[in-house]
Amino acid sequence: MRFKPTSLLVHLVLLGGGLIMAFPFYWMLATSLKSPQEALQAKPIWVPERMKPSNWLKAARLGDSPLWGGLAPGRSVELVFPGEKGRPPKAFIPRAPGAFFDPRADGTRVEVGYGEGAWRVRLTNTTGEAFRFLPLVVLWPKEAPLNPPLPPDAIRSQGEDWRLEWVNAVPGALGYLFHNYLEAWYAAPWGRYFFNSFFTALTQVAVGLLLAALAAFALARIPFPGKEAVFVLILATMMVPGEVLLIPNYVLLARLGWLDTYFALIVPWLASVFGIFLLRQFYLSLPQDLFDAARIDGAGYLTQLFRIALPLSLPGLVSYGIFTFLGAYNALLWPLIVTQSPEMRTVQLGLQAFVSEAGSDYGALMAASTFVILPVILGYFFAQRQFIQGIARSGLK
């Protein structure tokens, strides 16, 4: 292939635009791996400490398990600060603010000693319970060169000393990398949220698909009196914007006593005009001979639908499935209106609540955002072609 200067220009323009499009994703990922002090910098930090593999190795040495860390009862961990022997550093476990009894601060023995050219901070768990994380503060003399065993999550100036803070002194490699993710995950019942979202979306896809396939087949392949009228009615419902339906459907759900149940999340969206149209288009494009042959072999309408039309319209089904799943999984307005209790929240509502509660903990916030969009992104990478074609198909009339 011969080189064309214009193609370089094309690549430059596309790449520039693509980077702008992808930037928010990178920023989300980077922030989700930042400590609060790194996140709250006026000058942005492009590669946070937790993203660097060399730090993962350091973190793997701290804690019981190299992957997830932790400190079991009776076990101890040693943090090594190479340096000259001078004024000794101080180390302590910060108390949880407002806690009457804090097992971590009260039950951990902290020993600071010098040996073999390094200050050693030894933490021993004297309680009967295992710690998943253990915060630590070290006051390090300003005159001594600083060489910590793991980059601290925050460095502040405190009189004569540097105040080094770690959110977790026993992280393990993954516990270190995914600290914000773990924090975000344990802060809200995400398991429940994910179940709600998946259950809602998948039921909508499965039942909606069946109903749309039945109706589309009848409209495409069966001559029956009143077909035109039904078709016009379905067309007409496309003209009504979704906003109009909000209030009356809410009232209807309230009268049915379905508010704050799965019914409210699922049932109003089961019949999809888009799905009926899409599948009808597919069935119309199949050759009539196929159905005639089946008819001669004694196949009824249902057999024709399930044995011939449905398998042949698989791309249409996938397209509809992806569209419906995306719509249901990403929806905010409808779940916001029809659910109240935290048990019925979908992931989007959960994230929305988390955003308003997490305040300025941007690391945890971005971590939560990341795992909320992860299922869809993963789905996209596994079924890229189907995604693109499915979306493209929605534009064809």
Place this chain on the structure above:
Amino acid sequence: MRTFPLHAVLSWGALLSLGVYAARLGFLPQAWVVVGLGLYALLVLWGVRFGWRHVLLALGLVAYWFPPAAFLVPLLFALFFGRGLSEKEQGALYGWALVWPALALLLIWHVFPTFYAFYLSLFERVNFLRPAAFSGLENYRILLQDPLFWRALGNTFWYVVFTVPVGLLLATVVAILLNTQVAFLGLYRTLYFLPYITALTAAAAVWRWIYHPEFGFLNWLLRTPGLDWLNTPKGVFALLLEPLGVQVQGFWAGPSLAFVAIMVMSVWHFLGYQVVILLAGLQAIPKEYYEAAELDGASFWQKHRLITWPLLSPTTFFLFTLGLIGAFQVFTQVYVLTPTGGVLQDTLTLAFYLYNKGFRDSDFSYASAIAMVTFLLILGLTLIQRRILERRVNYEI
């Protein structure tokens, strides 16, 4: 001899069961149900003329106590005795039986609510806590004098003016570049497409972080520390013209800075969708046209102005219509970026105002009036657009 229209009984039965449910929930007077049952009984009586077994259909009358019976009894009847029916009758039966499940859901959740919204809008402050008084078109009169409604409408106007052309232009450029047999097509497409499948809730969390007044990336990039993008109610035109000493007020001050920030995120979010649709449209244009044009010595611009633009116009028109309709339904972006509707309600949109009125102030009738006016506006605009713009659209390839 004419045969008994079993499909009519089936359809009437389906309507009857819906009617019984409606009556139970108080949407329909009981008398209508009795009339419906009477008509059903008459149909069955007429059926007796065609054979005594049609008496069995009378079982459907238990619909008064068990609503689905009116649909299920004719269905089962057809299954048991349908063997001897002619091809045409079978078609009619199957057609209606397959269409009804989806049709019933559409009637309940789309068609009925459309009329019910209008009905609700005729009352004075419906909130189901107390009986509401009929007030005719009073809600609409108040609405037309409501400054917040006009602000929401103005914002919708600016949303269309800003996002639709910008989005379409950018998407067309990207799509044309992607269509030049560029290498790494998949990578670029993924870059542009990912924002579209990302939930707006998660995306907005990132964008809020990018727009953050103190630690936001954008303020660092533009060297505008402290600029609070999402809480600046001043119009952008007013902001731009201020250094020139020109003062603009009201509508002509343009959308607020906060709303422009929301629009930027919306363009980012929807660009991938437009690119995919436009790319599909471009790929449908036969290559021969370009080859012929190249033989005639057409330049890059001429090719795209005289071939791409007219042949792509159906796709562009589709996306334009979609953008226009979508502008009236903008909710999620606004809710997640400015949950209170912005400072001085400067980011209010029609859907957001409807949500506020209905679900925050529990004034269902006023919210319904907003919904109906939106509906009419969309309907009117679509008709005008079809009349004026669609003439320029070239549907033949």
